Amino acid sequence: MSGTLALNLSAQPLLESAAYALDSWQRGVLFLDTLRQRGNQLARELQKPAPTVLSFAGELVLDGRTLPRPVNYGLIRITPPAGTVIDERKRPFVVVDPRAGHGPGIGGFKPDSEIGVALRAGHPCYFIGFLPLPVPGQTIEDVMRAEQAFLEAVARAHPEADGRPVAIGNCQAGWQLAMAAATRPDLFGPLILAGAPLSYWAGEHGRNPMRYAGGLLGGTWLTALAGDLGHGLFDGAWLVQNFETLNPANTLWTKQYALYDRIDTEPARYLGFERWWTHHVLTNAGEMQDIVDKLFVGNRLATAELATREGERIDLRNITTPIVVFCSEGDNITPPPQALGWITDLYDSVDDIRAAGQTIVYMIHPNIGHLGIFVSGSIARREHEEFASNIDFIDVLPPGLYEAEILDGSGPGGHLLRFAAREIEELRAITRPDPEDDRKFATVRRVAEINLGLYRQFLQPLLRATVTAPMAEALRQLHPLRFQYSFFSDSNPAIAAVAPLAQAVAAHRRPVPDTNPWRQAEHAASAWIEAGLMLAGALRDHVQENLFHAVYGQKLLQSLVGLGARDEAVRRRPGLEPGQQAFRAARIRELQGRIAEGGPRAAFLRLVAYIGLAERRADERSFAVLRALWHSHGGGDLAAFKALLREQFLMLRLDRDAALAALPAMLGDLPPEGIPAFAEALRQVATAAPLHPAAAERLAEVEARLALLGAAPLQPAS
Structure with a gap:
């Protein structure tokens, strides 16, 4: 009996190895078949006049x-x-x-x-x-x-x-x-x-590498090149490729390995997402050129x-x-x-x-x-x-x-x-x-304009005379992101032959548990590969960032493109311009002239804003009570409510003392016996959420003011 046990123990590694070999082969077949289904799925989508992944009718x-x-x-x-x-x-x-x-x-x-x-x-x-x-x-x-x-x-x-x-x-x-x-x-x-x-x-050093792409590529002339190679159409696959290169670990390994690793449960989710991810649309070349010139780089x-x-x-x-x-x-x-x-x-x-x-x-x-x-x-x-x-x-x-x-x-x-x-x-x-970053990106904008001008002068006429619509379509189909889908589909006879084999494998599936030592070694190897690719991506981003700053931070290059004076503004700051300052001053004067206007409704919203400003926070509970009170007292539609609340808030911010001093005149149309109800409604709104101590102090102050107003005749509103 001890001999039989020893024989079983010695055979265990062989059995585990054989089971893992069968499992990994089966997963490989099913993985390849899922890629085939992905390619077929894209082919079906392309036949639709208006393809979409919208899940609602x-x-x-x-x-x-x-x-x-x-x-x-x-x-x-x-x-x-x-x-x-x-x-x-x-x-x-x-x-x-x-x-x-x-x-x-x-x-x-x-x-x-x-x-x-x-x-x-x-x-x-x-x-x-x-x-x-x-x-x-x-x-x-x-x-x-x-x-x-x-x-x-x-x-x-x-x-x-x-x-x-x-x-x-x-x-x-x-x-x-x-x-x-x-x-x-x-x-x-x-x-x-x-x-x-x-x-x-905008961006942060060491964290946002995508913003450097325009400068490292010499500007937007490559967008014009892609449009000319597309015979007036820009292929969206280039944009998707930019997204994918941001995370080489996920693109080159993690995404596909997750499918292979969980092949018995993952295909439905994988194919659902790929239905959107694989369908690359087109834009007009001029449309895309405007976007990158005026927005991305400009x-x-x-x-x-x-x-x-x-x-x-x-x-x-x-x-x-x-x-x-x-x-x-x-x-x-x-x-x-x-x-x-x-x-x-x-x-x-x-x-x-x-x-x-x-x-x-x-x-x-x-x-x-x-x-x-x-x-x-x-x-x-x-x-x-x-x-x-x-x-x-x-x-x-x-x-x-x-x-x-x-x-x-x-x-x-x-x-x-x-x-x-x-x-x-x-x-x-x-x-x-960062003003220094702004200067570097302004340099990129100037360099981009120069390179685009050179491209349009010397290379664009040749390409536009050479590239035909069929040539452009052939180039689009050969784009790496598109070609992989057509290759792994039934249009490729070698891949189409995988379908019956995958059906047989699915019928006789023999997965191994995660406790299998070979399975554990596979997971460890995957983690190492992913970590290595993440490190390579981080190193690439670090090198690109340093290269960008080294090139576009050169004072000589900045001077050559017309940005030599260090005190020169390299971009508009609309908030500092005289026109904006004049607008702000005029708005203040206009509000000051109307600070005592309004009746009880305006006074109510002014006091709500005054109490709320103590905490500098507002939550949905107070709003729910306030809106219910507004509607119950015939306050009008949301637009009127919004306009009046905003105006009262601005008046408080502009001159709080004057805004509060105007309350007796604003409440002049309210009879003294109406003051307690007014105060109670105000308390309902203010206490709908737990009160901050400073807000509680303001509520008590307001209630004391209202009590005095209720005990004395009010002046009629003007």
Whole structure:
């Protein structure tokens, strides 16, 4: 018996080795078959006239190709899933997908998406997607005008809605929506910019390598080259390749190994995501050239240097609706400095923001990646749910700069949304503006203009005379990102033969447990490979960053391109310009002249703002009580409520003593016996959330003032 046991123990390593060899071979066959399915999936998608990964049904409302300036975009009304109740009186949500190389649908890719969250909150929902091919001659300004037409159509369809449509712009769609809102602010309700870059030079040393790409490539002439090789079309696969090279460990190993490692459970999720990731769309060459010249390298949006073809300046300070910026420290495509840097570019202080009547809210997630911001899976669902359910609260926030905070364990739904007032100096600690970096990127802009001019003079005429449409299409199909999908598909007979073998393997699958020593060795080897690729990527980024600063930090090069004087401003700072200062002074004078105007409703909102300013925070509980009181006393619609609250807040910020001294005159139409009810309503709002000690002191002060007013005759309001 002991001999039999010894024989079994000696055979155990052989049995484990044989089992692992069979398992790894089977996983290899199933892995190859999954790649085959991925290629076939893409081939089927390309046969559709309007491919999308949108998981919700919808109806086309407006085709952008029928507009006076046609574009390949369309407006779709989302059909709510069964059991979802929509309140037509709630303001509609409009989700706009990014057109940055991929096809449309990522904003409604999952049930827990931006669209799904808005539908569950009872809002009518619309989606703006696009077709794979652009309309000839289409420009980014044409797209901007189309989005304005879409918002007009949504507003017309919901005349009873309590406010203008909420627009959500994901990544590239974010800056497009911001441009549209800056030139037609009357069309938009709150803007939610998710992972959207608006300030392209911004970033932090050692963390944001993508911003150096334009300088290291010599500017934007390569974009022109790609457009000419595409016979007037720019291939979005190049943009996707830029994203993939940011993380070589994931691109070259981790993503594919995760499929191989978990081949029995992973294919469905893998193929679902690849359905979107593999479908690369096209843009007009001129359209893409404008984007990289004026935005990516030129950085002209954040400094109000862009203008429409009619000469109208595109100034983000013209946006009158609240702007919500959702970004993440874990996003290496749109890091927080690029999502938020436009604020410190345009404004010198929070007082400038208030004078412009603008409300800006930002939230920074600690670790979610770029796609997770707007795919809204389990990680970001909480944030999108809070934005959707509290959009009216956001819409009535007084002008200023706020950071959104979500507290767990309290409030409706288990979370509590509140807003903390912030100063520009606190935001600068995040955006890290650096005059020396600005000078280097301004040098890149000049070098890019020179190189693009040389390319257009000497090389572009030759390529345009040589490259034909069939040649361009052949080059697109040979792009590495496209070729891998066509190679691993049924169009390749060698790969098509894998299908029956994979069926047989699946029928006789023999997986080994993770305790198998060879399986453990495989996992260890994978971890080493991943770590090595991550190290190589970090080393590459470090070298590129140092090279960028070494080249574009040279005073000789800066002088050669016309940036020699060290005290010369290399970019506009609109917040410091005389025109902005004059506007601020005029706004202050106008408010000072009306500080004693208004009746009891205005006085009530002024006192609510006065108590709330003590803590510099506001949360959704106080807003819910305040809005209920406003409606119960016939206060009018949300727009009137919002305008009056904002104005009272500004008057308090401007001259608190004068604003409080005016209260007796403002309450002149209220009979003395109405004062106790007025004071009780004020207490309801103030105590809806736990009171900060300073706010409690102000509430007591206000109640004492009101008690005195109730005991003495009031002067009639003028």
